[in-house]
Amino acid sequence: MAASLGRAAAGLLTRLQTSALTIRTLSSSNSFSQNLPSCLWKLGRLNHVAIAVPDLEKAQSLYKDVLGAQVSETVALPEHGVYTVFVELGNTKLELLHPLGEKSPIASFLQKNKTGGMHHICIEVDDIKAAMTELKKKKIRILSEEPKIGAHGKPVIFLHPKDCHGVLVELEQA
16 A cells, blocks of 8 residues: 555656646747746655554554654644654655544544545645745635644645645645
């Protein structure tokens, strides 16, 4: 399952980067620059893949004790209604999510997915405000009016999964 999640995340990231690269490449070309607007922001690297887990201690133990990964301490994020734990993978991270409070979006996710599962992917952007403006113009729904401070202490927004081929996408200021 982890391999298929990785392939799915990598495929979406590749499509997003390719689209952005194509637009930037075409917009820098003299013959096309009059027809295409320049992109005021760009996608960066895949920051993490978030996994909702019904038992945070068991999930931490799996990655730390069984798989030998470096695992962070649990951090509560009341504004987001979650407990988070990060698993370092070298080239990216996994974010383990567990509900904090009854109104947690993770609680409702786990009601539908009892054993947990992939919740979202997070991609860095170089200008989150410009990204918000441009995405709104392109009719991509953003799940909040303003960025919130995420688990890394940086502004984040979430894009509606129905506008992103079924994937909840988090954009984080690089």
